[in-house]
Amino acid sequence: MKGVVVDNRLLNDKYGLMCIESYEFVKNAKPGQFLMIKTQLHDYLYDPLLRRPLGICDVNLKRGTFSLLYMIVGKGTKLLSTIEKDTSISFSEPLGAPFNLTVDKRVAVIGGGVGIAPMIFLTKTLYENNSVDVFYGGAEEKDILLTYVFEKYSNNMKISTNDGSVGKKGFVTDLVDNIDSYDKVYACGPKSMLKAVFEQVKDRNNIEFEVSLEERMACGVGACLGCIIYIDDEKTGRMKQVRCCAEGPVFDGKQIIWDTVCKEQL
Structure with missing residues (x-):
């Protein structure tokens, strides 16, 4: 999919906020979903090669716009922070499992x-x-x-x-x-x-x-198996591998085996 950047500004030296116009994207977006966005605007350049996963921060149905909050941590997000207004930008459709919404709670x-x-x-x-x-x-x-x-x-x-x-x-x-x-x-x-x-x-x-x-995602659609996490399978009672991008990124937090998810910090 493609859209047009209507605003892109730094909130401070660490975070940026980008607003993109795309009626097609907005009409299908749900809270908790994400997208894979291309940070390199030139088709003949391949660095960085992979798109970056970003959560959908907000949508405006009337204007047909959505916003992305990003933290500048590497080359991809640094490039993202330099993209100017009125630039055409490429991204995926809304991906992943959204939040389950409650009523009267x-x-x-x-x-x-x-x-x-x-x-x-x-x-x-x-x-x-x-x-x-x-x-x-x-x-x-x-x-x-x-x-x-x-x-x-x-x-x-x-x-x-x-x-x-x-x-x-x-x-x-x-x-x-x-x-x-x-x-x-x-x-x-x-x-x-x-x-x-x-x-x-x-x-x-x-x-x-x-x-x-x-999680670190290379493809965003479950093909590369690079964002595996472990949950308790209610049916078998055993540990099960799931893909954060495809079965998630939203999960029942009580099913996640947190000692495996947090292993990098132990």
């Missing part, structure tokens, strides 16, 4: 760092039919972005940073002081954060728990 949305990106689209959608509390964490002030959106589309928002530069000092999971008051918890962010949320809800059968996982 009390929900907690927990996000950390750039993992907050898909939670904006999710929060705005949930707020139409639910009571929504947002818990937003980052390492420092520059990791706390677009808070005005959450303020508008939530019943309550709490912020934390590791260094205390914004909000409460500490981890975002420290903000959730009454987890039993929620019917469902949605989360996206660093794997250590997601595992910490899992520890809070794992023994509470009355709380549903969905997570959006971030």
